[in-house]
Amino acid sequence: MERELAEINLEEGDRRFRSLIENATDIIVILDETGIFRYCSPSAERVLGYRLEDVDGRPAADLVHPEDVAIVMQVLQNAVQNPRVRQATIEYRVRHRDGCWRAFEAVATSLLDDPAIQGVVVNCHDITERNRVEEALRAANRQIVNILESVTDAFVSLDRNWCFTYLNHQAAQLIQRSREELLGQNLWETFPDFIGSILDKECNKALSQTIPVSFEEFYPFLRTWFEVRVFPAADGLSLFLVDVTERRHAQIELLEMSTALGNAVEGIARLDIKGHYIALNRAYAEGLGYEQSEIIGMAWQDTVHAEDVVIAEASYQHMLLHGTAEAEVRAIRKDGSIFYKEFMMVAAYDWYDQLVGHHCFTRDITERKLAEATLLQQAERERLMAGLAQLSASISHRIRQSLNLKEILNTTVSEVRQFLMADRVVIYRGLANGDRIVTAESVQPNYSSILGLVINDTTFGEAPITYRQGHHVVVDDQQHQSAELQAFMKQWQIQSFLAVPILHGNELWGTLVAHQCSTVRFWAAYEVGLLEQLAIQVAIAIQQSELYRQVRQLNANLEEQVRERTTQLQQALTYEAMLKRITDSVRDSLDEDQILQNAVQELVLGLAISGCDAGIYDLEQATSTIRYEYIRFDIPAAKGSTIEMANHVDLYNQLLQAQYFQFCRIGDVGIRPLAGIHAAFVCPIVDDHSVMGDLRLFKQADEAFTDLEIRLVQQVANQCAIAIRQARLYQATQAQVTALEELNHLKDDFLSTVSHELRTPMSNMKMAIHMLKNINSPERQKQYLDILQSECTREIDLINDLLDLQRLEASSYLLNPVEINLQACLIHLVEPFRSRAQERQQNLQIRIPANLSPIIADQQTLERVLAELLNNACKYTPPNGEVILSVEQLEDLSCDRAIDDRTTDIALLFSVANQVEISAAEIPRIFDKFYRVPNGDRWRQGGTGLGLALVQRLVTELGGSIQVESSQGWTTFTLRLNALLDTTFSMSSK
Numbered sequence: 001m002e003r004e005l006a007e008i009n010l011e012e013g014d015r016r017f018r019s020l021i022e023n024a025t026d027i028i029v030i031l032d033e034t035g036i037f038r039y040c041s042p043s044a045e046r047v048l049g050y051r052l053e054d055v056d057g058r059p060a061a062d063l064v065h066p067e068d069v070a071i072v073m074q075v076l077q078n079a080v081q082n083p084r085v086r087q088a089t090i091e092y093r094v095r096h097r098d099g100c101w102r103a104f105e106a107v108a109t110s111l112l113d114d115p116a117i118q119g120v121v122v123n124c125h126d127i128t129e130r131n132r133v134e135e136a137l138r139a140a141n142r143q144i145v146n147i148l149e150s151v152t153d154a155f156v157s158l159d160r161n162w163c164f165t166y167l168n169h170q171a172a173q174l175i176q177r178s179r180e181e182l183l184g185q186n187l188w189e190t191f192p193d194f195i196g197s198i199l200d201k202e203c204n205k206a207l208s209q210t211i212p213v214s215f216e217e218f219y220p221f222l223r224t225w226f227e228v229r230v231f232p233a234a235d236g237l238s239l240f241l242v243d244v245t246e247r248r249h250a251q252i253e254l255l256e257m258s259t260a261l262g263n264a265v266e267g268i269a270r271l272d273i274k275g276h277y278i279a280l281n282r283a284y285a286e287g288l289g290y291e292q293s294e295i296i297g298m299a300w301q302d303t304v305h306a307e308d309v310v311i312a313e314a315s316y317q318h319m320l321l322h323g324t325a326e327a328e329v330r331a332i333r334k335d336g337s338i339f340y341k342e343f344m345m346v347a348a349y350d351w352y353d354q355l356v357g358h359h360c361f362t363r364d365i366t367e368r369k370l371a372e373a374t375l376l377q378q379a380e381r382e383r384l385m386a387g388l389a390q391l392s393a394s395i396s397h398r399i400r401q402s403l404n405l406k407e408i409l410n411t412t413v414s415e416v417r418q419f420l421m422a423d424r425v426v427i428y429r430g431l432a433n434g435d436r437i438v439t440a441e442s443v444q445p446n447y448s449s450i451l452g453l454v455i456n457d458t459t460f461g462e463a464p465i466t467y468r469q470g471h472h473v474v475v476d477d478q479q480h481q482s483a484e485l486q487a488f489m490k491q492w493q494i495q496s497f498l499a500v501p502i503l504h505g506n507e508l509w510g511t512l513v514a515h516q517c518s519t520v521r522f523w524a525a526y527e528v529g530l531l532e533q534l535a536i537q538v539a540i541a542i543q544q545s546e547l548y549r550q551v552r553q554l555n556a557n558l559e560e561q562v563r564e565r566t567t568q569l570q571q572a573l574t575y576e577a578m579l580k581r582i583t584d585s586v587r588d589s590l591d592e593d594q595i596l597q598n599a600v601q602e603l604v605l606g607l608a609i610s611g612c613d614a615g616i617y618d619l620e621q622a623t624s625t626i627r628y629e630y631i632r633f634d635i636p637a638a639k640g641s642t643i644e645m646a647n648h649v650d651l652y653n654q655l656l657q658a659q660y661f662q663f664c665r666i667g668d669v670g671i672r673p674l675a676g677i678h679a680a681f682v683c684p685i686v687d688d689h690s691v692m693g694d695l696r697l698f699k700q701a702d703e704a705f706t707d708l709e710i711r712l713v714q715q716v717a718n719q720c721a722i723a724i725r726q727a728r729l730y731q732a733t734q735a736q737v738t739a740l741e742e743l744n745h746l747k748d749d750f751l752s753t754v755s756h757e758l759r760t761p762m763s764n765m766k767m768a769i770h771m772l773k774n775i776n777s778p779e780r781q782k783q784y785l786d787i788l789q790s791e792c793t794r795e796i797d798l799i800n801d802l803l804d805l806q807r808l809e810a811s812s813y814l815l816n817p818v819e820i821n822l823q824a825c826l827i828h829l830v831e832p833f834r835s836r837a838q839e840r841q842q843n844l845q846i847r848i849p850a851n852l853s854p855i856i857a858d859q860q861t862l863e864r865v866l867a868e869l870l871n872n873a874c875k876y877t878p879p880n881g882e883v884i885l886s887v888e889q890l891e892d893l894s895c896d897r898a899i900d901d902r903t904t905d906i907a908l909l910f911s912v913a914n915q916v917e918i919s920a921a922e923i924p925r926i927f928d929k930f931y932r933v934p935n936g937d938r939w940r941q942g943g944t945g946l947g948l949a950l951v952q953r954l955v956t957e958l959g960g961s962i963q964v965e966s967s968q969g970w971t972t973f974t975l976r977l978n979a980l981l982d983t984t985f986s987m988s989s990k
Contacts, residue, residue: 025126027104030119033080033112035060035073038119047126049097065101068092079110079120091127103128154241160207162187165236174243176222193219199228206230207237216244267341267362270348273355275300275316287341287364289334300360305330305338312343319345319358328365340369381526391419391534408541409440416514416534417442420527424494424515426450427538430508434464439510447517450492459488467501468508472528474498477520496521500531502538509542511535575712578606579719586719592727593628599720600695601630607709609699610678611635614685614720615643616693622646624693635678635698655684656691660714664701677701683713687721695720749932754802761795764788801946808953815858815957822852822887822908829863830885833870841879847886855908855979857958862977865954866910868947869973873914876933876971881915908979913972918964926964927952 027047030039037055045051048063060076061069072092079087087108093101106124111117145168154171158164164182172179177190188195198217206213214229227242267284271277277295285292288303295303304312308329319325324346331341343362350356394415409427417425424443428436434457441451457464461482463473476496478486489495492515499513512535514527543553582602585595600612613629622645629639645652654661662681678698685693695717697705705713768788772781830846837844866885873883888909918926918933925931929949955962960977 027124027126029060029122029124030117031060031076031122032119033076035076048094048102054097063094065093065095075106075108076120079108080112081110083110083113085109091131094124102126103131154243156239156241157236158187158239159236164190171241174222174224174226174241202228203230203237203239206232216248218248267360269295269360269362270357271300271360272357278357284360284362287333287339287362288331289337294334303331305332315343315345316358319347320355323347328369331362339364339366341365385526387419391415391530405541406440409538410442412512412534412538412541413440413442416512416531420514420530422514423447423517424450426513426515427502427510428455428513429510436510444517447493455488459484461485463499464508467499467511470501470503472498472500472532474523474528476522493517495519496523498523498528498531500528500535502535502542504539504542509539512538572708574606575708578602579712579715582716582719586723586726590727590730592724595723595727596628596720597630599716599723600628603695603697603713603716604630604632607697607699607712609697612695612697613638614693614695616724617691619690624652634700651682655682655694658684658686658691660684660710662705662710679704681705681710681713683710683717685717685721685724687725692721692724754798758795758798761791761798764791765795801950804950804954808950808957815861817856818859819854819856820859820862821854823848825859825863826866826885826887829866830870833874833883836874837883840874840877842874842877843880843882844874845882845884847884849887849889852887852889853906855906857977857979861954861958865951865958865975866912868951869910869912869975872947873912873973876916877914878916882913883915884911884913886911886913906979908975908977910975910977911972912975913970915969916971917969918966918971920966923964923966 025043025047026041027044028039028041029037029044032038037058037060040050040052040055042052044055050063055063060072064072071090075087075090079085089105089107091103091105093103096102103126104124105127106122108120108122110120112119149168154174155166155168156164156171156175157166163184163186165184167175167179167182172182175182175191182190188200194200197219198215202213202215205211210232212229212231214227216225216227218225223245224243225245225248227244229240231238231240267281267287269277269280269284277298277300280292280295282292285295288295300312301309311327311329315325315327324344326342326344328340328342330338332338341362342365343360346359346361347355348357348359413425413427416422424441424447426438426442427440429439430436431454436455436457438450438453438455441449443449460473461484466473475481475485475489475498478489478495481489489497494515494517496516497513499511501508502510502512512531514523514531582595582599585598589595596614600614603609603612610633611629611631613626615624616627617624624643624645626638626641626643629637631637660681660683662679664677664679679701681697683695683697684691685695695713697713699705765788768784768791771784772788775781775784826846826848830844834844836842870883870885877883888911890907890909922933926933927948929946931949952962955975955977958977960975962973962975965972965974
């Protein structure tokens with residue numbers, strides 16, 4: 001039973017084994033020790049197409065690739081020599097039945113000693129597909145490597161441990177390390193400077209968040225800017241690095257260039273395809289007078305002169321064909337002014353070579369254009385002058401060759417007509433009666449001849465006067481001419497004419513006239529010059545009618561030139577001597593009046609002009625007073641006149657800016673009415689601080705001031721400024737010295753007076769005390785006690801005056817307002833002065849209204865003020881003189897100080913007048929401390945000079961004011977006091 005079961009199991013196992021062998025994908029081959037097939041599994045037919053009968057007994061080498069036979073046989077020999085030892089796996093190729101080669105991986109084991117097998121068992125696995133895949137992978141890998149090596153970017157591959165797994169050639173160059181040094185090395189250990197960098201942060205971010213990142217960073221140790229793109233992968237990171245150092249530098253340069261272009265001196269603008277501005281730099285906008293924002297959106301045609309738009313459009317078309325274009329046009333600024341500019345247009349294209357607009361580069365060439373125009377004019381002038389010289393030389397030659405005046409005149413008009421291309425050229429000669437006759441003519445055949453025509457002198461209006469003055473007359477057309485002249489021009493078909501005088505000496509001999517009959521003509525300056533030159537030549541021809549007179553005239557001309565030069569030299573010496581005299585007077589004198597009067601006189605006589613004056617400025621009052629003048633003729637006097645600067649703003653604005661000027665004027669109303677036209681030159685008198693005045697010089701209108709005269713006047717003005725400044729400094733110094741001397745005198749007088757006034761009561765008190773000690777009589781003792789008390793009171797009053805004045809100046813004086821019965825107060829106040837007035841034979845009058853109301857004020861202070869005024873009046877009034885005290889009550893509507901309904905404001909006027917007059921020079925100082933009117937104390941009463949100063953300050957404390965007037969033998973002090981009136985009393989009085 002067990003045996004049967006074992007057989008069944010064995011049979012079952014054998015069946016399973018056969019099933020595995022038959023269905024396996026691998027091929028099992030048994031070879032003998034020489035490599036002859038003994039067996040192959042059924043899978044050989046599926047894999048290689050061979051059945052067992054196809055290979056049984058055949059050498060294995062027949063099916064193996066010739067290149068792989070040796071290795072197969074070597075492994076077979078090794079297996080035979082090493083029974084039951086598994087040999088190394090080898091790969092080789094086997095030919096398929098269809099002739100193709102298949103790749104196999106095989107392992108051989110020798111089982112020759114196994115009776116059941118007796119051969120070498122080879123397990124063969126078909127790896128053809130695997131090799132193909134691997135080859136494809138290798139090819140792909142090679143392609144990737146080739147790509148990575150060929151790209152310009154540096155590429156680095158890192159695993160998750162931050163070790164280098166690959167880097168291309170560019171990466172090795174950028175990192176400045178070889179691949180051998182870096183492969184397998186840790187990034188952070190190899191490059192510790194990267195730790196904490198943006199690379200560190202961004203790589204960790206890409207790895208942790210599995211997102212690609214990109215950034216730019218500068219690596220100082222490599223001195224390189226990198227643009228880095230990091231891509232995460234399953235096995236690590238891939239990094240692309242691009243050296244952007246040059247780009248960075250280019251960006252910086254681009255920024256600098258952009259800034260430079262924005263601040264460039266030349267204008268740069270960008271316009272779209274429609275010709276509208278879309279960008280421009282500051283210079284472009286400033287050149288057109290706009291803000292940059294104002295031009296954006298404008299069309300370029302709005303900035304180009306209408307006549308030059310065609311030029312600009314043609315240049316634009318040229319740019320479309322050739323890419324660039326240049327031109328010069330006139331441009332229009334915002335304010336409408338015109339300037340020339342040179343521009344270059346450069347076409348602008350996008351990435352697809354489509355035109356998107358153009359760039360415009362401009363430069364202001366106005367100065368160059370003006371210079372070119374000047375050069376052209378100069379060249380034309382030189383050409384014309386050459387022709388003129390040739391013509392003049394030709395005529396001069398004929399003049400030298402002939403003394404026939406008629407021939408010379410006919411030659412002149414003929415050649416002038418040809419040179420000017422005029423229709424008619426004639427020479428008029430003046431007749432004795434003032435009319436003119438045509439004595440020479442050259443005319444085009446199709447126009448009438450006027451030779452011999454006599455023309456009335458009135459036909460040409462004021463022209464003869466102009467001719468006699470040596471000036472030419474130009475008539476461009478018939479319009480705006482007199483009716484008589486228009487009729488003459490129409491009669492002889494004259495559209496325009498140019499006439500220059502021919503002067504014979506100082507007399508008008510005739511005129512040289514060019515007529516344009518075909519059309520209106522505007523005569524150029526060179527044409528005027530030509531005729532004037534030829535008129536001179538004709539004049540010379542006239543003079544040459546007598547050879548002797550010609551030689552004589554030449555000699556006269558030479559002598560005149562010598563005289564002019566001599567005159568100029570003499571004039572320069574005269575000016576120098578004049579300036580020296582003025583300078584010496586400034587140096588030798590401090591009298592401002594003398595110096596400036598001498599200066600204006602020297603200028604008039606030295607320059608031989610009509611007159612000169614000097615005005616002194618009062619800048620605070622904005623006036624100028626003519627203080628000094630010297631007139632030779634034809635100028636009315638104006639000394640002492642005061643000019644309001646506001647009435648002549650244009651003149652004084654220039655003078656106050658220290659600018660000189662000259663002009664012609666007719667009658668300056670309010671300053672100096674002039675009979676005719678005069679040329680005036682005005683030069684400011686200036687020192688380092690301000691304009692102090694001016695010098696005005698007058699001469700006939702046809703005699704302008706020369707540069708030499710102007711420089712002389714400026715030098716004289718400088719000397720005048722020095723004189724004024726040093727004179728005023730001297731006067732100020734003298735005034736200060738006088739004031740100091742007077743102050744010192746007042747101080748000494750005050751100290752002497754105070755000492756005397758303080759010592760006198762003390763002496764009297766000392767005497768009274770001595771007498772009291774030695775006298776026993778009660779009456780005498782009482783008398784001396786009264787003297788002692790009086791002198792003590794006097795001493796105390798004097799000290800109190802000094803103390804009160806000090807308190808007033810220190811603002812510490814206290815008032816005690818009380819109700820004052822003015823009638824009683826004033827009567828009591830006046831009593832002591834009555835006896836004094838009687839003693840001095842003075843007439844003291846008191847004028848007090850009967851209805852004088854009580855007031856509220858500081859009685860002691862008021863009495864003190866009035867007593868001091870009365871004391872001064874009695875002190876300075878001579879015998880038989882009058883002293884008047886009067887009071888007047890007024891309502892004061894100027895303020896509202898009522899304390900309650902019982903009070904109201906009034907104004908009281910106290911006046912103390914005495915019959916003596918104080919000089920006007922003394923009145924401004926009469927209230928000064930320590931000041932006393934000189935020689936005014938008739939009674940030698942004495943005093944400290946503090947009385948009126950104390951009065952003025954006490955009046956101010958009372959809220960009043962005091963004034964003094966002195967005239968016609970009387971001096972009056974008027975005290976105005978604003979006080980409070982007790983209305984209760986007023987009502988009861990009513």
